[in-house]
Amino acid sequence: MRRHELTDLEWELLAPYIPRAATGRPRVSDRQVINGMVYKIRTGVSWRDLPERYGPWQTVYTRFRRYALGGVFTRALQQIQAETDAAGDVDWMVQIDSTIVRAHQHAAANRQKGGINRTDEPDDHALGRSRGGLSTKIHLACDGRGRPLAILLTPGQRHDSICARPLLESIRVPRIGLGRPRCRPDQVIADKAYSSRGFRAYLRKRGIAHTIPERTDQRRHRHNRGRSGGRPPAFDREIYRRRNIVERCFNRLKSFRGIATRYEKTATSYQAAVSLASFLLWARSA
Incomplete structure (x- = not known):
């Protein structure tokens, strides 16, 4: 095995989900191509x-x-999540956050007139203008051990709070055997970017405990309203210390240079690359 190639264990986990051609001329080995x-x-x-x-x-x-x-790769990722959850090894104290990824000039070709246009590809290709230039934002939900549970791609200028609900709703860990996929975390930890009355109400409605610090302007506005401002939201500093786990998860994902900088022209291809890297994070934590 060479550097940056699958180990025997990783290939054993991934191989069942790789399509195989039943007919046709002999083709290059699947493991060789995946490597x-x-x-x-x-x-x-x-x-x-x-x-x-x-x-x-x-x-x-x-x-x-x-x-x-x-x-x-998305199905392979969901299956390894399901097997790990069935073994009771998923920590459902979920952290959410996002990171900006600069887009290489080769990734911008689709924005020109006559670019790729598919029904399963967003019109903006998850590319937008942020302070750092042309970029994509990866929104991530990870478990308490720093392994990706859900991934959402948006243009770089999209605010985190707008994507909080879609990100949590994209968590779907299938059951081994009968039963609905697990979609609800035990608790959500997030930073101040996710602090809003609407998001807190959404979490309470779903019965999800949360640890999100209140922004300074929200605290000041509540104080200015006096008794009508209501009570401050509950906040546990000890639990919030665990939020660094999602940052470490981003660091491991961005050790893949093809994730740290976006070279892929389509959001579909870049999503597949992130899913494959996420699968490897799960396989290497086994």
Whole structure:
């Protein structure tokens, strides 16, 4: 096994979800091609610069694109989450946060007239203008051990509070056997960007405990209203100390250079790359 390639355990976990051709001419080994995808995401090289040991770069790219459109890596991620949850090893004290990812100039080609236009691809390709320039924002929900539970991509200028509900609603950990997927955390930890009356009311309605600090302007506004301002929201500083777990999860994801900088033109491909990297984080925590 070379550096930046799948271990035997990682391949054993991923192999059942890789589609196999029943007919046709002999093709490049699935493990060889997946290793090429992992190498590309880990190092950030262009598809054309993949080492020859992974086979023709066109083959690696074509299969990656096919798997991205088919949701192969998303299903693999959900399955490893389900198996870990069935073993009782998922900490449902969930942390949410976001991070900005700069987009390389090669990722901006779709914004020109005549770019890629698919029904499953957002019109903006999850690209937008933020203070740092053209960027994408990764919204992440991770469990108490720093492993991704849900991922949401938006343009870089999108505010965190707008995406809080869609992010939590995208948590769906299937059950092994019968039963509905688990969608509700025991508790949510978030920073001040998520502090709003609407989001707190949403969490209370779903029966989810939360630890979110109140913003200074909200505290001042409540004090100015006097008794009609209501009580301050409950806040446990000891629990809030655990919020660094989501930051460490981002650090591990961004150790993949193809995640830390967006080179992919489509949101579908970039989402698949993040899902594959997230799957590896789960596999390596086993």
